Amino acid sequence: MEPAEYASAAAEFLPLIPAEEYPHMNALAERVIAGTHNGVADFDFGLELILDGLERLRGA
Structure with a gap:
């Protein structure tokens, strides 16, 4: 998949990913x-994502 295709797909799904949630x-x-975003994993970003998800699960 080309970068433009990734951008197009992300733009299509962005309304389904509210920033507040x-x-x-x-x-x-x-x-x-x-x-x-160049596709290289960012450790801090990934860690925050995992911790955020765990915190949401703990609160549920």
Whole structure:
């Protein structure tokens, strides 16, 4: 898949990822759309994503 295809798919799904509910996934989608996410895993971002998900599960 080409970068433009990733950006197009992210733009299509962005309305389904509200920033208030999924701040990290929304931010990632915004970066993909802007072309600033190069696909290299960012440890801090991934860790925050996992911790956010665990915190939500604990609160449920």
